Amino acid sequence: MADLYVEGTLPPSLRGQRCRVCNAVTFPPNPYGCEQCGATGADLAEHALAGRGRLRAFATTFLPPRKDVPAPFTVASITLDDGPVVRALLTCPTDESLRIGGAVQAVLVEQQSSENGMQTQLRFEPKETP
Ligand SMILES: [Zn+2]
Missing domain, CATH: 2.40.50 (OB fold (Dihydrolipoamide Acetyltransferase, E2P))
Known part of the structure; x- marks a missing residue:
């Protein structure tokens, strides 16, 4: 679980994923691609979520x-x-x-x-x- 959040902030920030194609935000990040449009690889960016x-x-x-x-x-x-x-x-x-x-x-x-x-x-x- 350690890679799912950023330590040292309160509340801890959550490591999510944002799709550059359709802007869908996912937590936890889906290694298989965007759950909404199926985009993969460079179309997916790490995205910090407020906890x-x-x-x-x-x-x-x-x-x-x-x-x-x-x-x-x-x-x-x-x-x-x-x-x-x-x-x-x-x-x-x-x-x-x-x-x-x-x-x-x-x-x-x-x-x-x-x-x-x-x-x-x-x-x-x-x-x-x-
Ligand atoms: Zn998408």
């Missing part, structure tokens, strides 16, 4: 899929402000204070991984919206 978006849907899981996964956790479908829709874990364990359309911001968290020790992972954090 901000809005909740489309979310669900809390209370049963851990493996012993080393802390539960509960909440997965969300997020429409990034730049257009692409991503699925990601949220920083809050449950969805009790969330609403559809609520603003979220990308954050990097250190997470214990059973195989590789501590790992930096991309999550989304709900933001207070006035």
Whole structure:
């Protein structure tokens, strides 16, 4: 996942892809070409996305899929402000204070991984919206 975001900015900037032919923006970058028009190679440019978006849907899981996964956790479908829709874990364990359309911001968290020790992972954090 390390190549999907730029470290050192807050919120972290996401490495997406923009098509020079049809202007479609994709995240994560699609190595096979533009998802809209099929352009490949030099027609695709790296495109930094602001790590901000809005909740489309979310669900809390209370049963851990493996012993080393802390539960509960909440997965969300997020429409990034730049257009692409991503699925990601949220920083809050449950969805009790969330609403559809609520603003979220990308954050990097250190997470214990059973195989590789501590790992930096991309999550989304709900933001207070006035
Ligand atoms: Zn295209």
